[in-house]
Amino acid sequence: MESTYRIKGATGDWEVVIGLEVHAQVTSNAKLFSGAATAFGAEPNSQVSLVDAAMPGMLPVPNRECIRQAVRTGLAIDAQINKWSRFDRKNYFYADLPQGYQISQLYHPLVGEGAIEIEDGDAVKTIGVERIHVEQDAGKLMHDQHPTRSYVDLNRSGVALMEIVSRPDMRSPAEAGAYLTKLRSILRYVGSCDGNMDQGSMRADVNVSVRKPGDELGTRTETKNVNSVRFVMAAIDHEAKRQVAVLEDGGAIQQETRLFNPDTGTTRSMRSKEDAHDYRYFPDPDLLPLELDDAFIEECRASLPELPDAKRKRYEALGISAYAANVLTAEVESARWFDALLDTGAAPVAAANWVTSELFGALNRLGTSIVDSPVEPGQAAELLALVADGTLSGSLAKQVFEAMLETGDAPGKIVEERGLKQTSDTGAIEAVIADVLTKNPKQLEQYRGGKETLFGFFVGQTMKAMAGKANPQVVNDLLKKALAS
């Protein structure tokens, strides 16, 4: 798939080249190198060990689970797993980094080349992943608590991150958005990161350059810490246009670090970090190389769940539309719920249509998510079965579903208690039809005079008189007969 996205400049069209470095917080109980907790929202500095506070003499010991989750993530994107990797120190000074260096992996990352497929309409494009390495997160600074001081909370200091570095394979804000969305979905399926971007569990550094189509790569800028899909797309859009304007004015792009301002949708230079790129990396003498055996890697592989692409293909093979399959697999919780529904033996296509329209519609209306759905998959299966065997019409099923949402009761109980059963009793329906025809002589005359569109009117009147409980197919058949006689 060749992207046709172009920035229109005064001198012609420009192509945008994008690479993303995504920092994903690894889901774990304890930190990467210490036994302090990682939970979000704790009292300041309550989840800090002497290792995280960088007290002299403290030694880091890696958390096996963090390594395992990074390996599982690598396997999920078909990446090479490096059985021998090593930790390096990245040296810089900042108030949120007590060690004066971040333990990271520059020279020998844990995970090598992989790939992620993204879709744009019907087209599929493969985005290369160069590497995934594990590293420590920094602490958090708060600037709005005091007129002249910044507050430092080290709870996040030392929490494990995966840095997932893409190839510069994206060519439009939409492709970058699709990549980030897909990556988030994979991480959440794997369970290696919760993907909560609003809590900072996933943040992206956005590398952007522009060039005339076919030219060599231009100089790139890096916009740091962008924390939503929408902001990543906005940052690319702004940064690409800014670069085109600079170049067309006869200027040159400085390779630099920039900041995105979500309020204005613009980026600006971080001038204070001029020296920041001289990190003087060297192997961390506190840590031996990380060596993994085959058994460890095989356990990681065996523990992987069905991933979104495979699940989508399986759903489509069941006859579910590509659209519905996409909607159902985008979030792991939806997919789990739907799988539970399928496990009850529900007909896949009817179930998919019901979940994507009725259930998602209701959850949306109630402002809740599938995790807190008031209706369980088992109850939904019962409802669908009642529709399938003709007990409930479509409109009755909607009424029963509403009652399920309100009461949490099983559909069978609601049908019984409220008498919502659909009737196919031809005698009762015929009697109502006769009554409807008697009460509407004018419409009857018009219909028989050739205005056949009035058929729907009679159906409506009959259904109304029967409080929606008549089997629509039976009503249709009997009405046709009555009107013809």
Added chain:
Amino acid sequence: MSVDTATVKRVAKLARIAIRDEEASRLAPELGNILGWIEQLGEVDTSSVQPMTAVIPNRLRLRDDVVTDGNIRAQVLANAPQAEHGFFTVPKVIE
């Protein structure tokens, strides 16, 4: 390899070490000598030798994912030049 005073000052700045001009002038040849010695080691062909990470056979130990530490805020903040409401405080650093 020769080290000039500008390099000495830059490395010092990166390491947040304050040095005066005369110190930089004195350190430049000293650091140059050390680097020269390291370069001499580089003359040995080590292309077929694996880097040694420990003198005894030793593997990196991994830890279980269990919370065993934390809730020691008073200790963590004990040496802080300034702390308020459970936070370290530092001169405002805002980008």
